[in-house]
Amino acid sequence: IPKPSAVPFLPPFKKGLKGGIALLRFWRFVLNGGFTHLYLNSAQGSVAWKFFLLPIPHRIKIIGTLHNIKKLSSSFGQKIITRRIDGYVLLSDLLTKRYQEVCNNKPSVAVYPVYYPKFNTHKLLKNDGEVWIVIPGAVSFSRRDYLALLPPDVSYNSHIKFVILGNKNKADGNVVYEKVSQAGLLHNFVFFDGFVPEEEFYSYVLQCDYIMPLIHPNHGEYGKYVTEKISGTYNLATAYRKIMLCPQEMN
Numbered sequence: 240i241p242k243p244s245a246v247p248f249l250p251p252f253k254k255g256l257k258g259g260i261a262l263l264r265f266w267r268f269v270l271n272g273g274f275t276h277l278y279l280n281s282a283q284g285s286v287a288w289k290f291f292l293l294p295i296p297h298r299i300k301i302i303g304t305l306h307n308i309k310k311l312s313s314s315f316g317q318k319i320i321t322r323r324i325d326g327y328v329l330l331s332d333l334l335t336k337r338y339q340e341v342c343n344n345k346p347s348v349a350v351y352p353v354y355y356p357k358f359n360t361h362k363l364l365k366n367d368g369e370v371w372i373v374i375p376g377a378v379s380f381s382r383r384d385y386l387a388l389l390p391p392d393v394s395y396n397s398h399i400k401f402v403i404l405g406n407k408n409k410a411d412g413n414v415v416y417e418k419v420s421q422a423g424l425l426h427n428f429v430f431f432d433g434f435v436p437e438e439e440f441y442s443y444v445l446q447c448d449y450i451m452p453l454i455h456p457n458h459g460e461y462g463k464y465v466t467e468k469i470s471g472t473y474n475l476a477t478a479y480r481k482i483m484l485c486p487q488e489m490n
Contacts, residue, residue, distance in 0.1 A: 262286065266293045279303030282324060288316030291323050302326045308334055308467040311341045321345060331469045353478040360442040368398045372484065373447040375404040375440070375472060378412035382470070383453035384461055385415045395427045401451075402429040402443050449484045450476040456488040465489065 269277060275298065279287060282303025295301070303320075305327040310317040326346040329338060338347055365371065376382060388401060407416050407430045419428050444450070452472040454461045464470050465488075476483045483489075 258286075259289075262289055263293075266290065266295075269295070269299065274299060277301045281306060282320055282327060283307065283310050283314070283317055285316065288319045291320050295323065300325045302328060304328045304330065305338075305347075306330070306468060308337045308341065309463070311338070331473065333465055333469060334467070337466045351474060351477065353474050355441075355478050358441040359438045360445055361438060363442050363446050365446055366398075369400055370398055370449070371400050371402055371443070371447040372449045372451050373402045373404050373443055373481075374451050374453055375444065375475060376470075377410050378403060378405045378407055378415055379410035380414075381460065384455050384458060385411070385453060386418070387453060387455065389418055389422050389424070393422065393424070395424065397426065399427055400429055401427060402447065403431070404435055404440060404443055405431065406434050407431060408433065444475060444479055444481070447481060450479075450481045451484045452489075454489070455486050457486070 277299055279301065280303070281287060282305055287303070301324050303324060305311075308329075311321065321342065324345065326348070327338070327342075329335060329347050329349045330352065332349045335347065335349060374383065374385075378385070380386075385403075403412075403415065406412060412430075416430055419425055450472055452464075452470050454464045454470055454472075456462045456465050472483070475481070
């Protein structure tokens with residue numbers, strides 16, 4: 240097996256001819272490298288299923304992370320992957336029941352990626368008595384129920400701060416910002432006008448009082464996050480020992 244220093248540079252997998260060439264280079268590297276095992280960080284998506292179209296000897300055992308259980312029954316590409324892969328890694332025991340219902344011919348194991356590298360962080364200005372509730376990730380209605388924070392005639396004490404820890408200029412961020420503004424609650428929210436650098440992201444996580452997933456299982460759009468996929472918020476809260484504010488159904 241080549242030493243890490245001998246691993247060739249692999250360009251990002253893109254669409255078109257360049258992406259195809261990169262995929263072939265990777266395939267040849269796997270075949271010629273003397274490897275016996277291969278782990279795919281994401282065993283789904285277009286790059287993965289195209290890779291599995293190529294002949295891969297069974298001497299190489301392949302496992303990979305499955306992020307969305309629904310793909311097993313709804314995606315033709317996922318069926319191509321499942322046909323050859325030796326097993327899947329799930330990111331929560333919550334997903335095991337649904338996985339076994341739709342895919343009982345491939346073994347799976349649940350692994351919790353809750354050990355983060357030590358990021359450079361800094362002390363943030365936090366006034367005495369303030370309570371910071373962090374809501375991390377892409378500001379998208381398909382991922383989180385942001386409107387649950389804004390029921391009619393809602394008001395919050397001035398010491399409550401919801402930290403929307405994502406880029407408000409992408410996905411539904413500007414819609415969320417406008418609705419918060421219309422409700423007259425901007426003083427209770429912290430928004431970011433661009434990508435949140437790691438140093439700042441983890442500084443807020445370390446200094447916050449609570450983490451809020453904003454996932455409500457009784458809502459059809461978000462129920463999938465306790466059966467078919469999980470939110471990274473779970474692992475973030477576990478890793479940094481933060482209390483999650485969430486519905487009783489998520490106990």
